[in-house]
Amino acid sequence: MGHSWAVPLFTIKTKGFLKSNPFVLINEGYYYGQLEQECKRLRDSGFTAVWILNGGLNAWRQKGAPLNGDIFAQKDLNRMPPQVFFEEKNDENWLVIDVSKSESSEGRYLIPHAMAIPFGDDPEQFVSRIKRAMDRHERNPLLSVLIFDEKGEQYERVEKLIQETGIRNVFYLKNGQKGYKTFLQRQALIWQPKEHSTKTLKKCASCP
Numbered sequence: 619m620g621h622s623w624a625v626p627l628f629t630i631k632t633k634g635f636l637k638s639n640p641f642v643l644i645n646e647g648y649y650y651g652q653l654e655q656e657c658k659r660l661r662d663s664g665f666t667a668v669w670i671l672n673g674g675l676n677a678w679r680q681k682g683a684p685l686n687g688d689i690f691a692q693k694d695l696n697r698m699p700p701q702v703f704f705e706e707k708n709d710e711n712w713l714v715i716d717v718s719k720s721e722s723s724e725g726r727y728l729i730p731h732a733m734a735i736p737f738g739d740d741p742e743q744f745v746s747r748i749k750r751a752m753d754r755h756e757r758n759p760l761l762s763v764l765i766f767d768e769k770g771e772q773y774e775r776v777e778k779l780i781q782e783t784g785i786r787n788v789f790y791l792k793n794g795q796k797g798y799k800t801f802l803q804r805q806a807l808i809w810q811p812k813e814h815s816t817k818t819l820k821k822c823a824s825c826p
Contacts, residue, residue: 627656631663640667647674648698648789650760651706672760673787680786696777697792698764700801707731711760713751717744717776718767718795725795728802729766737772745783752785766791766798 622644630636630643643653653670660668671678676695698706706712707729716725717737725732735747748763755761765776765788773790780788791798 627652630656631660631665636668637664637666640669642669642671644671644678645674646695647671647676647787648696648762648764649674649702649706650711650762651709673762676789677787680781696789698789699792700798703764703791703798704801704805711758712762712764713755714764714766715748715751716767716795717765717772722768722795724799725768728795728799732766737767737776741779745779745785748780748785749783762787762789764789764791767794769796770794 625633627643627645643657645653650670657668657670673680674695679695707714714729714732716729716732716734718725718734719736719738721734721736733751735744735751737744752761752763763785765773767773770790770793777788777790793800
């Protein structure tokens with residue numbers, strides 16, 4: 619992105635010269651919670667003209683604006699990693715939609731707040747239902763849509779259709795429901811308390 623400055627988010631507060639200059643915080647577009655928290659801290663610290671770019675780099679790319687770097691990597695700007703979704707899942711700015719052809723009980727358990735809009739043989743009806751769901755949140759200027767299916771196998775077809783309709787700020791859960799389940803299972807192992815299996819060995823009578 620031309621004229622941008624790539625720095626770790628936590629280091630911005632050390633750049634005192636920015637307090638008197640307006641600037642915009644930008645990331646991929648799906649990690650708003652982190653930006654919102656830091657934006658508030660910066661404003662409280664005297665950075666009075668700091669903003670967040672709605673939709674991030676993904677929105678910038680969709681508008682046809684130039685981006686520097688690997689063109690193939692840019693195609694993944696709208697793929698949200700499972701660990702990020704875990705952190706963002708309760709944010710009110712997300713409309714989560716399950717486009718799986720058949721809604722599963724496991725999907726309802728893993729992502730209970732998702733709205734089921736199956737991607738079937740009627741593209742017009744599919745898009746119409748997504749638009750109606752978004753219209754219910756029309757007063758939220760920061761609304762973003764996260765789409766998922768079982769394994770992410772339908773994303774290319776869904777994305778092509780949605781791009782043709784002009785719907786913006788749409789992201790896709792990387793590797794779908796399966797990827798999120800795998801992440802949760804790995805996290806469960808990390809959170810599981812380690813069992814102290816150290817055993818006390820008794821010395822034999824003839825040992826020194």
